[in-house]
Amino acid sequence: MESNFPVVDMGLLQTEKRPEAMDKIKDACENWGFFEVVNHGISHELLDTVENLTKGHYKKCMEQRFKEMVASKGLEAVQTEIDDLDWESTFFLKHLPVSNVYEVPDLDDEYRKVMKDFALKLEKLAENLLDLLCENLGLEKGYLKKAFYGSKGSTFGTKVSNYPPCPKPDLIKGLRAHTDAGGIILLFQDDKVSGLQLLKDGSWIDVPPMKHSIVINLGDQLEVITNGTYKSIEHRVIAQQDGTRMSIASFYNPGSDAVIFPAPELIEKTEEENKLKYPKFVFEDYMKLYAGLKFQAKEPRFEAMKAVETTVNLGPIETV
16 A cells, blocks of 8 residues: 555645645645545445445346356456456446436436435535635636536536456456546545556556545646646556455546636746647547547647647637
């Protein structure tokens, strides 16, 4: 376990230790791209319910399907590394701008209700965290939420994943290395089975499983808006031979038509010779590109958006 992995006690933000907690968030955003939060305002009772229902749903509705997929592809017997498949069983929920929680098949009513409640709490936490980042960056309160807004508000969705035991974890990744395309990601992960790793200074470091914590990481859009002050970090999931790892990742992202560009206040603070490091683009265009290049380096994605920028008249940004 990485002993100096940043863990932020959000309870301290209401005390005289606020400056220390803010410094810890600042350092985590600048040097890790990841941190874990505790005392984040989401009750342990709700988290335990979400975990129990998620694990129960996997066993009841998804485990058998996953085993059949493994058998049909002959994955038990692979001899060489697989680089076009992830050892995970997933489903997706959309919350904003419109929820589909009641349309997704196979979920029982209690689970739907709990996930809806959980999403509302996470949305609030995401917006609270974005304002803390604004404070650290010297941006006005609400700047990042506004930058994400587009014409219909932010997009927000959850990827519910289970990583079953894998017979060949050296040959099949739970989830291949990538950076996240969007804004701020909030992850509620298994506190017993580890597997999430991030790349720091050329080494893969475990993100420690901690009971009732929420892991936060920054996506590509925050790298662009902060003009590279904060960076999205490559991460992956290592499949394990024992135990099924639960992972519930919620993505608080810009609206599809939000125009993303570096915050003018932050460009002024950058070194003279490379003031503007990132292009201006519509989030949806970035996502179309990302869909095909998720497991590749992010820099060529930014370069490709620069090429698009010259051909698109994006006009003034909408602020709401």
